[in-house]
Amino acid sequence: MNGTFRTCPVTRLKVHSAADGLIKANAVVATVALLVGGIAAILVLLTRWQVVHLLPANWFYRLLTIHGMNMLIFFILFFEMAILYFASAVLLNSRVATPRLAWASFWLMVLGTLIVEWNMFAGKADVLFTSYVPLRANSWYYLGVILFAVGALLVVCIFFGTLVIAKREKTYTGSVPLVTFGAATAAIIAVITLGHGAAIYIPTYLWSLGILKSVDAEMYRLVWWGLGHSSQQINVAAMVSVWYLLGALTIGSVVLNEKVSRSAFVLYVLFISMASAHHLLVDPGFGPAWKVWNTSYAMYLAVLASMIHGFTVPAGMELGQRLRGLTKGLFEWLRKAPWDDPAFSSMIFSIIIFGFVGGITGVTFGTEQINIIAHNTLRVPGHFHATVVAGTALAFMGLTYYVIPLIFRKQVAFWPLAKIQPYLFAIGMLVFAVAMTFAGTFGVPRRHFDISFSQAPFDVEFSPAVDLIMGVMAIGGLLAAVGGGIYILVTVWSVFFGKPLELGGKRV
């Protein structure tokens, strides 16, 4: 057994030094990816805002690709690797299984990332996040993605290995905590995701080399979305696990009923991958019966799971607060909660925006027929910025405010800025996402360089409301960018220049 353990002065958990190191490394790389993706976001936004229309067409589509890959793949998956190490080794007081392989996997993921970044910035992969065949990128791009995915799959296996070791070495008693259970479901979905990824990126890679003659365009979309949507479901399971974690850390939120919460996670595993069909509802390759059954996750059972968590997460907070004396009226438990704890405010905004904006719009657009008025319009990015950005990313940002003291053992720098950061980001993203969904109802297309159509053969005139809505969208997006920028400033400064952690006046 290599490495040593320390005992956390706050949680009393035993932390393996390899877990400390791996969490830190993954969190740092995640933040770098967030910075790259965030700069790309601002430049893309200032181009879609026709008043500014900053970039030329080729750089617009290039930076849109860079934005998508950095945010949806590199930022979020590196952060999730850190969560997996936390939920297994740290929460279970266990050593990390095979630390050397864990570090090798990390470096493999970094290598894949660098290969992909190089190709994107060099203009060899102007294919957008989805890289729909017959659009073709440089072969190295696909290879970079494959290497990244192999590294991630290895980390997922190490997660499961750590769970086995912890059980065998009896580093905890009884069942694993709910947060670990949730992380395990995210890991299972990750295996499904990465399996689809291999199934589509390997043939596409071979096609890009000229070894395979062709890849059927519809088959590509079907299998790619088996990767693409399922990867978002990893994010959902991870986010919900983080909600339970943040509830515990910030206000000692209790678990209402383990059976109910765990069953809801199991529903995710069983049904969530069917929903990839909602990307194909207005595609010619599939019939209505297939579309209806799959888009509903088999009668909406995975949506039921989300609605269950939507109850149990706040209910656990409310019950915990009420049992500690906050019993006045319907909402004293919420009013008197620590709104100046940026992890708490992040969690609440994440829950509300994910549910009310992201969830409702997503299920609605995922209806076979309603998709006709939503597909490929700005309603779609409006939806997913509410789910994965104002939902998952915001929850992860909130968690960082505890990772800095508990893992990096630093105090949080620029604390007054940190306290308002979630408000800026959440409100900005909310305005941004809602404005996008409005613009989309007027038909504004997504992934589009110029909706003035100034050089097209026919004129296209949107409702005059669209200009106003796009302006509101831009303001929301820029506000969110300020919030994101503050997050990066606070975390980078704290980690590298922050004061060491002190509790009760003593360094710990």
Added chain:
Amino acid sequence: MSMHGLPRGITNPAPPIAPAAAAAAETKHAGAQTPGTLVLVFVFLAAFILYYFVNWKLLSFIWRIG
């Protein structure tokens, strides 16, 4: 120098729940225990139902297809 701080969950963690209160909570209906959350989820459901059917109405305005 930049002002440092720590979140309250670290400097001032939530106090443990009194065992008597916890035991009482195990027996009462959870409905009585989390009324605020019940209100919130039903507000959510109302918003969901409204948004969903508004979109079917929007769909009905376009051409006949299929």
Added chain:
Amino acid sequence: MHTGMESPPGVWWKPAHRAEKLWVAVAFGWCLVLFAMMPFWHLKGGQNPSGVRHTVDPQAFMARTQEFINTYQVGTEGGIPVVEPPPGSDIYLIGMMWSWRPVLRLQKGAEYLLHLSSLDLNHGFSLLPLNINFQVVPGYDYGLRVTPTEVGDFRIVCNEFCGIGHHLMVGRVIVVDGPTGAAPGAGGTP
């Protein structure tokens, strides 16, 4: 009472409280409504993305579209042939880098079988301002039974990224009240 970070004490498979059971039942009922709406709309609603679907060779579809254009052309607009097919007929629209052809002139209230496909990459058929959207995939013929319900001069915007000319890709659909009397094959702009 324990948090999500702690192992649950003892046996955790316990009955749910009444409020939880109520919410799960209500939420499940809503899920069944969500599910039922889709088959319901297939039976009673006017808009469904089901169509007559076939695989097709892109070059063959291009040729078939050109044949359609030759038969029913009545003019040109913006360099694109305008066609006026008879109600009830099979009509063809092809997306390619970076145009939609032909321009369709259709009659309000008449049903057509619209064949959509692509010559090269994925394209996105987005009819504005109605906001009717379909994926146009090379190798697949999406045959949709469409009935225009209002007159107008509509635009087809491409909303699936298809390369550097993506934002130049605009088509046109004109819907008129009745037969305009223009003979098929006549040249010039109507």
